Amino acid sequence: MAAWLYLTSVSVTNGSVTVSVAGAHDLSFVEAGWSFDIGTARAEISSGTAPDDSGNSTLTLARPWVGANITGQEAQIVPTSGALRAAIVAMNDTNDYAIVTHKTLTEITTLDKDVTIKDPTGEEHTFATMPKIAREVTEQRTALASDYATKTASLTISATMGYRNAVEKASGGRETLITDAQGNDNIMCVIPRMNYEDLGLSALNLGTGTMTAFLTDGVPRSEVLISKYINSTVGGGVASVGGNYPRVSVNFDTAKSLSTNKGAGWHLMSQHEWELLRFLGLVAGHAPRGNTNWGRAHDARFEVATRIDGRAAGDTAGDGKTKVGQGPLSWMHDGSPYGVCDLVGNVWEWVDQFKIVDGQIICTLDNDPSIAEANWIAQAAFYDNSGGLKLSNSRTATTSTNLEATSIQKTATYVANELMRRLGIEHDGPSSTGRLYVNNDGERLPLRGGGWYIGADAGPAALNLSYPRSDSYSRVGFRSAFFA
Structure with missing residues (x-):
């Protein structure tokens, strides 16, 4: 093996393969694979050259120099054997x-x-790579979840459609099932459009033309859908479901928003729709009963339903409200299996599109829940204390009183109003039962039907105008209606 060769002055820069060697060293004999050492740094040599006219020669490294820049330092070339190379x-x-x-x-x-x-x-x-595997696994899981959700939704839709078809078939189309925007199913009574003159209630002097319940801003609807049951709490919202206890302790505005939150077309049942049901009961020759005596009908005590407090029907202690829809056919608005349940008794019900302010009646002209309350029409009709509670063209004195709803009298100055008769404010003759409660001081919102505790004072004509919109009681609930 050749001897080590010492070099007195070499220069090389980081990243270069060329080493400049001063001192007239002939490096042409250097073999590839020999070692170029500076201190502890070492690199493999590719080739060398003889000195030029200036006495400088070069070494070419097999790889770029990875050390620091070197200028004029000592180095050595170490010959290596074939095995070492x-x-x-x-x-x-x-x-x-x-x-x-x-x-x-x-x-x-x-x-x-x-x-x-x-x-x-x-x-x-x-x-x-691992990120690719993780992404593909996530994509596969997402795809599987989406596929599962799609198939589950399809099954749910199929089940719902089957349920709806069964309801409609069993009722001959008088009932249907509507799934609201919150995903809750609602059993609804379908009421087809009709005219006042076709009711056969001429003694009530209701006039002619399409009933206001079927008009929205003057435009007729083919039908309205009214919740068969008083609303109960279901799935974070409310729904018309039989066998539940009614949702109570809500004020007027909460009842209204809970109804509209169900989606497009949904609204709190209106005074127009309530009176539609009352008139249909008269047409059917039916005076509906209900839970008016602590879990039973006051005038048919064998008609009972399950109380929320578990007590026996008729026990005047505790909470007398009952499961909705559990009563007999006599508790339907028209006495049929496909009627609206619990219109009389159980709990009072908020209704919309009608109120009084200082005794003056303010309402919509037809069934239009989209009209802001500020735009309801003030009528030339007041509840006045004029020798007792009467309808008048102004309020002369305040009162808080009650009387049989259909017995209310009119002052000599009052001008009869067809809309008031259609809304159950005026009565041209005895018709439905129920008591009228009025406080004509301030704003009052309407409650209808009566509660489980008022006996004969409950009825289809029962109207309570004693409470402000902010009040909420365990004896007050509500039901919704729907425009398809």
Whole structure:
């Protein structure tokens, strides 16, 4: 093996393969694979040159210099054997392989892609990185969840449609099922459009033309859908579902928003719709009963329903409200299996589109829940204390009193009003039962039907105008209606 060769002045910059050597050293004999050493730094030599006319020669390194810049320092060339050179080559190959492997491992843990790596034999292997695998697993889970949701929704729709078809078939189309925007199913009574003159109630002097319940801003509807049951709490909202206890302790505005929150077309049942049901009961020759005596009908005590407090019907202690829809056919508005339940008794019900302010009646002209309350029409009709509670053209004195609803009298100055007769304010003759309660001081919102505790004072004509909109009681609930 040749002796080590000491160099007195060499210069090389980081990243360069060229080493400048001063001192007239002939390096043309240097073999590839020999070692170039500066201190502890070492690099493999590729070739060398003889000195030029200036006495400078060069070494070419096998790889760029990775150390710091060197200027005029001592170095040495170390001849190596074939075996050592082979070992160095193998070590360099291993180092190169390690560098590639490290790069690949970094990509495997950080990049979303496929990577290819060669094993020591040169064979290539391609596989997905961990981020790619994680993404694909997430996508597959999402796809499976979406597919499950789609199939579940399809099954739910199919079940709902089957339920609706069964309801409509059983009732001959007089009832249907409507699923609201909150996903709750509602059993609804379908009331087809009709005219006042076709009711056969001429003694009530209701006039002619389409009933106001079927008019919205003067435009007729083919039908209205009214909740068969007083609303109960279902799935975070309210729904018309039989066998539940009624939702109570809500003020007027809450009852209204709970109804409109059910989605487009839904609204709190209006005075127009309540009077529609009252008139239909008269047409059917039916005086509906209900829970008017602590879980039973006051005038048919064998007609009972399950009380919320578990007490026996007729027990005047506790809470006498009952499950909605559990009463007999006599508790339907028209006495049929497909009528509206519990219109009389159980709990009072808020209704919309009608109120009094200081005794003056303010209402919508027809069934239009979209009209803001500020735009309701003030009527030339007042509840006045004029020798007792009477209808008048002004309020002369305040009162808080009650009387049989259909017995209310009119002052000599009052001008009869057809709309007031259609809304159950005026009565041209006895018709339905129920008591009228009025406080003509301030704003009062209407409650209808009566409660479980008032006996004969409950009825289809029962109207309570004693309470402000803010009041909420455990004896007051509400029901919704729907425009398809």
